[in-house]
Amino acid sequence: QVQLVESGGGLVKPGGSLRLSCAASGFTFSDFYMSWIRQAPGKGLEWISYIRGSGSSGTIIYYADSVKGRFTISRDNAKNSLFLQMDSLRAEDTAMYYCARDQGGDWPNFDYWGQGTLVTVSS
């Protein structure tokens, strides 16, 4: 069955960095586009990044304005893994971070989600 397992969250000081990982199994990872979506404590869902393609040339990547220039999405299809490099972290980046699979097509909808990994940015 499809599984997405995030890791890499934790407590970090403002201005610091973290790298989140998402291990995929149960499907052909290279065939699917992927996204990161976050949820601040007690708040709604915020889509933050999307990667379409293999991760090499021809790959299309999108970011929300709130993370553009600070976060970098990438993937390693050989390792069935999705990543989110988060730099220059701010208190407002505190959230549960989910990876999610786009079930297909040019108009993303997220049919499987991981359980999330919590990122806390605080001094």
Next chain:
Amino acid sequence: DIQMTQSPSSLSASIGDRVTITCRASQSISTYLNWYQQKPGKAPKLLIFVVSSLHSGVPSRFSGSGSGTDFTLTISSLQPEDFATYYCQQSYSSPFTFGPGTKVDIK
């Protein structure tokens, strides 16, 4: 960016009630509108994609309709497992924004 709004922000309903949630986009998104259900402490689950297509395993009491800027999610007969927060999400253009959510709780 396309802004998504939902109404109501919360509602109280009884088992067996028909429940309707509205989602509005700040500009036309054609039919690129999806709905998710989230229960406390859990990841969201896809219910409906492209307005009215039910995701695998989703009960037929859930349905969606609309086009352009106005969309609805309907639960025809509310069941105990349906008490949750519901989010719409547009997939017309990046950023793929979510609505603020509608919390459905027990009357």
